[in-house]
Amino acid sequence: MSAAVMTESVPLLTVEDLVLDFRTRSGMVHVLDGISLTLDRGEILGIVGESGSGKSVLAYAMMGLLDPAAQIPRGGIRFAGRDMLTESERSLAETRGREIAMIFQSPRTALNPIRRVGAQVQDVLLRHANVSKKEARKRAIAALARVRIPDPERRFDAYPFELSGGLCQRVMIAMAMACNPYLLIADEPTTGLDVTTQAVVMDLIREQVRSSNASVVLITHDLALAGEYCDRIAVMHAGHIVEIGGTEAMLSAPKHPYTARLIGATPGGHESIRDLASIPGSLPDLRRDLPPCRFIDRCERRLDCCATDALPSVNLGADHIVRCWNPL
Amino acid sequence: MIRFLRIAGKRLLGAVPSLIGVIIVTFLLSHALPGDPAVLFAGPAADAASVAQVRAHLGLDHSLPQQFLTYIWQLAHGDLGQSLTTGQPVMTDLVQRLPASLELTLVALIFAIGVAVPLGIWAATRPNSWIDHLCRGTVTVAAAFPTFFIALLLVYVFYFLIPLAPEPVGRLNDVYFDAPTTITGFYLIDSLLEGDWQTFGGALAQIILPAISLGLFALAPIARITRAAMLQTLASDHVRTARALGLSRHRILITYALRNAMLPVVNVLGMVFSFVLGSNVLIEDVYGWPGVGAYAVKAVISSDYAAVQGFILMMAVLYILLNLVVDLLSMMVDPRVRFEG
Numbered sequence: 001m002s003a004a005v006m007t008e009s010v011p012l013l014t015v016e017d018l019v020l021d022f023r024t025r026s027g028m029v030h031v032l033d034g035i036s037l038t039l040d041r042g043e044i045l046g047i048v049g050e051s052g053s054g055k056s057v058l059a060y061a062m063m064g065l066l067d068p069a070a071q072i073p074r075g076g077i078r079f080a081g082r083d084m085l086t087e088s089e090r091s092l093a094e095t096r097g098r099e100i101a102m103i104f105q106s107p108r109t110a111l112n113p114i115r116r117v118g119a120q121v122q123d124v125l126l127r128h129a130n131v132s133k134k135e136a137r138k139r140a141i142a143a144l145a146r147v148r149i150p151d152p153e154r155r156f157d158a159y160p161f162e163l164s165g166g167l168c169q170r171v172m173i174a175m176a177m178a179c180n181p182y183l184l185i186a187d188e189p190t191t192g193l194d195v196t197t198q199a200v201v202m203d204l205i206r207e208q209v210r211s212s213n214a215s216v217v218l219i220t221h222d223l224a225l226a227g228e229y230c231d232r233i234a235v236m237h238a239g240h241i242v243e244i245g246g247t248e249a250m251l252s253a254p255k256h257p258y259t260a261r262l263i264g265a266t267p268g269g270h271e272s273i274r275d276l277a278s279i280p281g282s283l284p285d286l287r288r289d290l291p292p293c294r295f296i297d298r299c300e301r302r303l304d305c306c307a308t309d310a311l312p313s314v315n316l317g318a319d320h321i322v323r324c325w326n327p328l
Numbered sequence: 329m330i331r332f333l334r335i336a337g338k339r340l341l342g343a344v345p346s347l348i349g350v351i352i353v354t355f356l357l358s359h360a361l362p363g364d365p366a367v368l369f370a371g372p373a374a375d376a377a378s379v380a381q382v383r384a385h386l387g388l389d390h391s392l393p394q395q396f397l398t399y400i401w402q403l404a405h406g407d408l409g410q411s412l413t414t415g416q417p418v419m420t421d422l423v424q425r426l427p428a429s430l431e432l433t434l435v436a437l438i439f440a441i442g443v444a445v446p447l448g449i450w451a452a453t454r455p456n457s458w459i460d461h462l463c464r465g466t467v468t469v470a471a472a473f474p475t476f477f478i479a480l481l482l483v484y485v486f487y488f489l490i491p492l493a494p495e496p497v498g499r500l501n502d503v504y505f506d507a508p509t510t511i512t513g514f515y516l517i518d519s520l521l522e523g524d525w526q527t528f529g530g531a532l533a534q535i536i537l538p539a540i541s542l543g544l545f546a547l548a549p550i551a552r553i554t555r556a557a558m559l560q561t562l563a564s565d566h567v568r569t570a571r572a573l574g575l576s577r578h579r580i581l582i583t584y585a586l587r588n589a590m591l592p593v594v595n596v597l598g599m600v601f602s603f604v605l606g607s608n609v610l611i612e613d614v615y616g617w618p619g620v621g622a623y624a625v626k627a628v629i630s631s632d633y634a635a636v637q638g639f640i641l642m643m644a645v646l647y648i649l650l651n652l653v654v655d656l657l658s659m660m661v662d663p664r665v666r667f668e669g
Contacts, residue, residue, distance in 0.1 A: 063572055097574030104569065112566040112584055114662050123583070124573050159663045175573060 011038040018075035029286045032239045044216040046226030049236030055219045064092040098128040101176035105188035107168035111160040117171045118156025128179045143174040166197035185217045223266045235259045238294035245320030255322040301326045343648040350644040354637045363631040409634030418638035427513025429619035436542035444547045448554025471548035479541040479614040496615040505530040538615040546600045553596045557589035590661045598654035
């Protein structure tokens with residue numbers, strides 16, 4: 001364990017002014033721009049935004065799992081004392097699964113369809129935990145038991161297609177948490193599961209990380225879900241983090257017009273469907289030259305300076321930051 | 329295991345109707361062959377009376393349905409009839425010659441798999457690199473040349489120009505070697521079972537060139553499907569998971585990608601095997617290989633029905649067995665197939 005992880009003063013994860021482009025046939029796509037955030041130990045951070053806002057790419061960048069077409073002209077990602085952007089692939093592979101792990105949406109395809117689920121948990125332990133095969137099997141069964149899979153010894157030999165989606169996601173969590181990583185990145189972990197299973201899976205994730213003081217980055221398009229489980233929320237729009245802050249403060253008094261719109265578009269359970277607002281317009285084409293504020297075309301509060309001046313970073317105190325010239 | 333056997337039994341039973349169909353079709357087809365076998369059999373000097381006598385002897389004077397019933401009756405007793413050209417029972421001919429063809433086909437296939445699968449994996453891990461292009465190029469060229477041309481070229485280069493290979497005189501040069509005692513009928517295996525290394529070496533030297541000529545043709549489909557299947561599994565969600573959990577490159581490539589890619593490869597192997605068995609005919613002539621392909625061609629040319637029927641029937645049975653093997657292999661590779669059955 002490196003020293004940086006032990007000291008509470010240094011954040012577990014720091015993303016600083018990250019700029020990321022994808023080289024494609026139709027030119028450069030400016031996927032992420034000026035992303036900055038920090039994450040402390042034991043904290044659950046939600047990253048919320050609509051599809052295409054760059055949430056998943058940011059997660060893959062944190063894992064050091066970027067496509068070769070990705071280019072990072074500026075910025076850095078530090079995790080547990082490591083520079084995730086310059087680290088060798090070999091040492092990254094040793095870090096992944098042991099110190100930082102990730103779970104995905106559609107758990108059934110995320111697991112190897114023709115390998116027994118227990119063996120897949122065992123593979124992670126054999127790779128990182130430096131144990132014998134027998135010991136790894138024992139610990140894999142214990143990991144399955146920890147995510148409350150009933151009858152784990154028998155389920156060890158099951159194939160993913162024999163398990164429900166919820167059980168598959170539990171297996172994924174068992175795999176990800178098998179070596180007690182410091183950080184779990186959960187990329188839409190409940191998408192495709194039914195509502196009751198969603199709650200079970202999210203409770204399980206929270207319980208797992210709380211017991212080992214690990215942190216979570218929860219990537220979701222569901223603001224309500226993030227509101228329920230996260231300590232802090234970062235709202236992303238078209239490759240920018242437009243607002244980041246404590247969950248309660250942000251949900252009760254959003255500062256960025258986009259956050260306010262998102263909250264207005266989130267069903268609360270009381271209103272009828274007619275009371276739900278939709279957000280007009282769509283994400284800008286990220287291949288073009290973009291104005292400093294990428295929300296400008298969808299914003300009714302825009303000022304003249306929005307189109308010309310670089311985005312400000314307005315600190316409202318208590319680590320609540322909004323990037324807008326005319327916040328609410 | 330019991331489930332395994334049950335599915336195998338089911339598949340075998342399912343093959344019975346196709347077998348009956350094959351028997352009927354081959355019977356009709358071989359009687360539609362041009363030429364009169366009675367005339368051929370009686371010889372050029374025969375007069376009408378002796379031709380009629382031969383016709384009666386062969387049962388050719390009966391009506392078609394009657395001949396068919398006789399044929400079925402004989403078939404049920406393992407009698408495929410008498411070959412007109414070799415004068416031996418067709419069954420004996422086939423039993424003698426089939427192992428030669430099978431041995432050649434299997435060695436060719438092992439060569440093709442041994443080259444094509446690693447090539448496909450290598451190309452898939454580096455798509456659009458020079459190795460990928462090289463792989464595609466060689467494989468296309470190998471498949472583009474006709475098999476008999478490659479066979480002749482190899483003999484010309486490796487026997488005539490650079491005398492590396494032995495004389496192309498069949499399975500074993502009987503001037504130097506005695507054929508091993510028949511146990512499996514495969515010279516390579518039988519000689520090993522007898523512990524006769526010299527004969528093994530001789531048989532191996534004889535089979536290399538024909539096996540390569542045959543195998544080159546099988547390279548392209550196997551390499552292409554391996555590459556495509558590997559590319560697909562390497563881009564799949566579960567390989568992404570394996571990478572996100574830091575599994576080693578070797579583990580990801582073999583356990584998480586290759587094993588999953590084997591299913592389409594196994595299916596293609598079944599098809600390639602039957603193609604290769606079919607193109608044996610071309611190779612057997614060039615290398616003097618005493619297989620069933622050359623036998624069948626001769627039988628067709630001389631209107632030797634019994635032999636043609638026997639050959640087609642044997643191929644049909646082989647096909648059915650081959651499909652069974654492919655099914656069982658897929659079951660071994662993919663548990664989902666196991667449970668569907």
